[in-house]
Amino acid sequence: MRAKDTANHVYASLRKEILGLDIVPGQLMREQDICERFEASRTPVHVALERLCDTGLLEFVPYKGVRATLLKFSHIYQIILMRTVLETKVLIDFARKADPFALERCHHSLRNQGILLASDQFEPAAFYALDSQLHQTWFDEVGFPLFWDAIQDSEVYYTRFRMLDIVEMHNFKEIVQEHAVLLSLLESQQYDHIEGVLTYHLFGGIRRMQYVLQSDLGSYFSDAQNIGSYLDRVLSFERPDCLSE
Template sequence: MLKLKPGQLISENSLCTRYNVSRTPIRSALSRLAGVGLVDIVPKSGSRVSMINMEIVKQIIYERFALESMVLKDFIAIATESDIKKIEKSVIKLTKSYENTKNFKPDKFKETDLSMHELWYKKTGHTYLWEQIRKSDSNYTRFCMLDMLECKNYEQVILEHKQMYEMIKNRDTSKIEEIVKKHLYGGVERVNAALSNKFDEMFIAY
């Protein structure tokens, strides 16, 4: 994801040549991508990668902040020592995946990041909610990837996961909103800091 930047024009001819197919399957694929919000098809003008709608991103973060704060509070109330150990292992795995620079893969790092969150959603019986998060709107999904790949947020993510682990281990619910808010809204601050130069052409202007 993000190999083609938001706003970038899409050449049907190039895609036909690359995949050695006619225009019909290419247009069908672009139509499906448009259906999930990843492509804008402009009649008589061609197609382009859709811009990221920052207003939608902010609303999804707001929703997830409210939800995740409640789920984490419920998790702390019922977590066993075995559950806490799993969280610890997840943080260790996340840290080691970044330290192993030779074999570091951003997509694997992101999956390890998400696996920690998945633990407390499943433990509290909110599997459906977690599945909805994983199917997040394309604006939010691409925003998260942009933050990770362009802003290089790895060390900050590791630090925040360590803070969440300590909070869970100590069964301290007093800092849930503070830590979760910092974790979820950090990307907005990082991208905003860069918005005036290399990222501004990727977002819908308001």
């Protein structure tokens, strides 16, 4: 394998593991161990590590190696808040179009989520992909793919946080139920309820992890001492009535 191909392979493999939390925030790795794992020389491995550092997923630690960067809770909260504003507009526009083919694609994605949950081959990464696929459909159908790309570009903090929710809490049925309610609101064009349900849904990860964010998972955050103030805001969001039906 050429050095460039080796570097690309190491980069892609480590990036997938960081985003999938096989490598957790703050985890330290020696460059030599990575070379041995991939049976690669130091140069292509170092190139791959530099690329991951450039993306913000890793950072070099002098005389020790590299470390997966910590999450920043204040950034995560702001990204979710931004997403609620963007996605509320997207969903209302989607509902007004009421394209039957687009709605069927959403139902297909939702059915696949249910099938995956019932499968004995369930994998968190596969559920994450189906979750993202459904939301991306809404953005694509109304002609706002750049909005979705901007959300995905926040992988350093937000993507890993979403995966943390999936890996740690295993509350997949709640997520699927909220997807089903959102889709029902879109079909029936109940615009007044969309923002409340979407806000409750997107902040669900914080709500589900409220008891472990500052304790068991506190070491994953660079600003763990500030999580409490954000939790108070999120827990003040009332569960919409249509989610209880």
